[in-house]
Amino acid sequence: MTDQIDPIAAPSGPGCADCETAQPQGWWFHLRRCAACGHVGCCDSSPAQHARAHVAASGHAVVRSYEPGEEWFYDFATDRTYAGGPDLAPPLNHPEDQPAPGPRGRVPANWTTLLNR
Template identity: 45%
Template structure:
């Protein structure tokens, strides 16, 4: 699906130079990622008639929100307003990473 793999587990990406590998306590929130819907845009920006920079998709419910570089920061807002929805992955073509908003950790696909 447009370069974004649909189903895989996630793991914390090692931080270069760090002596300890941090753990994400939220990886079990999304044991089976939702099937990616067609990329339509940031759901909140579309309702408000505003624009976004990049899209992130909640790994729990599939909500598509704009990144922290966008004026609305709707992916962040979704993660903080909806309990248990701390994980989001990029929908940018050619990229394959996720972010844990609660633990502030960068995630990569495992395997």
């Protein structure tokens, strides 16, 4: 797993990079950060599943939760979750005042019915 981690790669931003650039802009449930390059994508429960799409496109199989208070890693190649791992470049999570789901103002009222299960 550690060969898929670059501890100095900074996160791409405070939210899902792909949801932010989509037209129309998307929203997410939770965020995942690529441990190899820092790309921030939305989780598998999110409508667009951009973290998984990044894994498929890049071959970067390891992500870290980008949620406040969560330090786990997940390896898509082995389908395993790890309680911890190497320290990554800050910030370690999205801004604390950013809600989940987010971002504020783009989450539809019926968001719970739109999640992937």
